[in-house]
Structures are given as C-alpha cells and as structure tokens.
Amino acid sequence: MERGLELHHIGVRFGGLTALDDVSLRVPPNRVVGVIGPNGAGKTTLFNVICGFVAPETGSLTLDGRPLRPRPHRLTRLGIARTLQGTGLFAGLSVLENVMTGASHTARAGFVPALLGLPASDRDERRLRGDALTILDELGIAEHAEAAPTTLPFAVRQRVALARALAARPRLLLLDEPAGGLGADDIAELAELVRQLPRRDSDPCAVLLVEHHMDLVMAVCDELVVLDFGRVIAAGTPDEIRDDPAVTDAYLGATVEEASQ
C-alpha cells in the first residue's frame, strides 16, 4: 500500500505561459518530499493543482492509486491539509479557534443541534477544543491558545498555521514556504518539527514542501524535485541533487552562494 499522492504528467498553461509541463512526482506515505526551483518555476501552481484551485489541462492525480479530482473544501476529507504562504490565519478568531477550524470536517452535529444548543453540538465543540489544545501543546504554543493571532510574533503564528493544518489529521501535509520570514533559529526548530511529522505517535503524515530556503530543504527532505520553467529538471535524494550539475546551473549555485553570504 506504498502509494501516497501521485502526479502523472501534469500540464498547466496560463494563456501563452506554460506554468507546468509534464510534471510527474510521487509523495509516498510518511516521507518528506521537497519541491524547489527558482521564482516562477511553477512551485505554487503545483500546489494549486493538488488543492484544486487550478485544474490541470493534461495529466492526472491519484491518491493511493485512486483517481483524485481535488476541490479545496473537500481536501481535508481526503486526508490532505495545506498551509498558506504568510500563515493565512483567521485574524478574528483566537489561536484555539483557528486550530479548531482546521478540523471542521470532523464535526458531526448538524445545523439544528447547533441552533438549539443541543448536547450533540457541545460534545463536538469539546472534542474539537481538546484535540486543538493537544496539538498546540505538541507544538509548544498552548500558552497562546486564547490570544488573538495578530498579537503574536510571526514564528508563533507560523506554528499556529501548522497546528491548524495538523488539526485536520492529514495523511499528507502540504507546506507552502514555511520558512518564509523566519530567522535562523526559528528555521532550525521548524526543521526539527517537520522531520518529526512522519514519526508522530498519532496521525503521522507525509510532507510535501515548497521552499526557497535551501538549509531547511536539505535538512528535512527525503527526496527532492527540482522545477525550472515548469519542468522537472532533477529528482532524487538531497545528496544527489546537490551534485547534479543541471541543478547547480539552474538554481542551487546562486542560492548556495546567496545563503552563504
């Protein structure tokens, strides 16, 4: 049953621009796969295809071998959760409520029990709250449960966004540039966190990571896919990618130099 999410020959065009061209990749269960590439390489489009925000013109997706036609609001039901660039937290909801919202699809009580305030609705809320607190605790931010997200430092907000995605109990977690805006210490902590996700005691998950930050990618990924102009130009383990001359030309050389400055 070693299948996970698979993309088969995905092609996306925006007018005359080819955003993705014959992209195939696989995210096996409980593995960390990174997608890297220069700006405009198609990384975000790739995520949007998986989430159903963009329909591919060619190719198909499968999840554990079954065809997948993703729609954003159905995603968590399929066991896929995604974080957004720049956290995308609900500013008017407390941290705890943000995380509870991530598990929306698990709520059982319908509209009428909610309207009447029946115990079924209360039970749902208690369970969501308990689960959310457990995740906040696991990520070490339980103390902020009642705070408004806008009052928290960016690194904490980033963790809240991660907690919200984990609240959906995904089998596959899509992380969209999680290191953006973080300092070196925060990135090291994030790397440790991401590495642990496939090894969690409860609800371990695979990770598909889109990231600019090479230190993070090299540290956490089991496999890497390198995109350039919408095409996969290399795929393999971080070590293989590091030594691939095509990759160095397209992307790594510049970034490694930038990062070391």
Add this chain to the structure above:
Amino acid sequence: MSATRAALPPKEQLDEPGGRPVDRRGGSTLLRHLAVVLAAGLLLVAVSYSVEPFRNFQLATVAAYLCATAGLTVLTGLNGQLSLGHGALMATGAYTVALCQTAFADRGMTGGWLLPLSLGAAIVSTVAVGAVVGVAAARLRGPYLAGVTLAVAVVVPALAVTFDGVFNGEQGLSVPVEPPPLSLGPYFPYERWQLWVTGAATLLALLLLANLIRSRYGRTFRAVRDDEVAARLAGIHVARTQVLAFVVSAATAGLGGALLAVLAQSVSPGAFSLTLSLFLLMAVVIGGLGRLTGALWGAVLLVALPDLTHSVTEMLTLSPAVAQRLEGNLPLAIFGLTLIVVMIAAPGGVQGLLSRLGRALLARRPTRRS
C-alpha cells in the same frame, strides 16, 4: 478592525462572541443561554408592570428592531457580508404577517396559536426571499454585494405598490391582531401584552442566534469572513456558509418586520424604505458590530433617536414647516454624525466601549487589593 487589534497590547484576547476566554466549564450551551433568556424575560415582565403603557410600546418596538439588528450583526459582523437590503426583508415578513392575519380574521378564525402561526409564515417567506438574495450575494463581494442588496431594498417596497390588488399600494394593509387573552383579566393593558408577545418572540430568536454563534457555525461564519481561501482549505464550503448566514439573518429580519407590523397593526411600503435599511446597518455598527449586545444598543438607538429629535425640534421654536422638515431629516443626520464619531472614537461601537471599560475596572481591582 484588524488595525485596531494589532495596536492592542500583546496577549489581548479577542473581544467577540466565541472569542472569549476558553470555555472549560463543559456545561450545556442551551442551559446557559436559556438561563440568561429567562432572566431577561422575567426582567421584562417586571418592567412591563412598572412603566407606563407608552414605554411598554416603545420597549416592544425595541424588541422588534432587536430581532432585525441581531440578525444583521451576525451577517455583517460575523460573516462579513454587507446588506443594505434588510429593510426589504423586514417588509417581506411584515406583509406576510398582514396577509396571514387578514386571512384568519376574514374566515372568523380565533385562537392564541394563530399569531405564532402567522409569525412562522413570515419567517418562512423571508427565508425564501433571503435564500434567493443570499445565493446571489455569495457570488459577489464588496460594493457589488452592496449594490444587489440595495436593489432589493428599493425593489421590494416598489413591488408592494405595483401589485396593489394584493398589497393595497401606498395605503398598505391593516394587521388585525386579537386582544390579550381574557385569562389575563378584563383590564389588561394592550401595550403590556404587546411587549410580552414581541419580547417572547425576540428572546426566542436571540436564544437561537446565541446558540448558533457559540457553535461551530459561528466559528465558520467568522472564518469565512476573515480568509476565504484558508477557510476552503480548512474544509469549509464558503458559498454554502455565506448563504446560510444570509438565510439566518433574513429569518430574524422577517420576524422583526412581522413584529413591527403586529405592533403598528398596519403595514405600508413607507415604513420599510431604503432609509430603514441604512438605519439598521448604522445601528449595528454604532452598537458594536458582531455582538448581540451591540445589536441591543443599536435597536435602542433606532427607537430613541426619532423621539430625541422630536423633543429637540420641540425645544427650538420653529415654524411648523421647518420643524416638520427637520424632524424628517434630523434622525438621519444625527445617525450619520454618531456613526462618524463612533468610528473615530470607538471602532468597537458602544458594546466595545463598554467591555473595554469593564475590563479596565476588573484589571484595576486586584492591584488595589495588593
């Protein structure tokens, strides 16, 4: 709103329903809200005996408006959908109740259950209208949404004039309402009875709204308001949520309009003009957007303001023509001015100001002790 939140000191808690400190009591939402509603009901009964009939009537009017403002604050404050058409939704409820009550009276039907039945019919018809508008609204954002709801505000009263065979044009319809039941005694004041009826209906509506706000639906409403993309990725069907919020809001607006018609014992297009829609929106913003208590302050303002302007114009010695013109336009001017002042001085509205005051007092107490 978010700009003011960012300026708050760190660890500041969200001052919104559902955003209160984590509720670890684990008690029943229904029982908790029921206790509040029963207490409010008892208070209302006590007040109804201690004030003069005219005040009873005014309080009943506040209750009727509160129905509408509470629903509007859920829609606009919690779900982020602007509606300039809630006056028209109130008209829908008002005309439905008028037609039902007239039909019952024409057939010589009597009984205490007829009025609840008419009110129920008013809610159902407004829900139907609200669902249609809500489906359109869910596809629109910002000024376009405002435009559609504005059209509703203009069209619905015009329909009443166009189909004057049913709705009797500008004259409107009368709403036959039965007198208080005889079991309350032969001399039971009619205004007190009116307050009881509208108060009971409004408290019931508030109970349901409060339950809904505290449930996952309330959270979903706010999540959709704050970030639609993130809401979709969290498993929320955004359009469905927006239609639901619109329908809930329409139901309460319909009930509010129906109660107003029952109070006035008549309904006419002039009572549900575009101005009413604007007043409703201003009232919920001034009262404190997104809070049921804010909706209460808004409703009080809606009733108190015309009164206030009346006494102001009476104080000034003016020619009758000028006085009449002033009285017609002054409420709108005062409302607008109040709105501007409140937005500058207290963006959280009256309720935001009160809860800030309450927190400040609470924070001061322990330091005094130590």
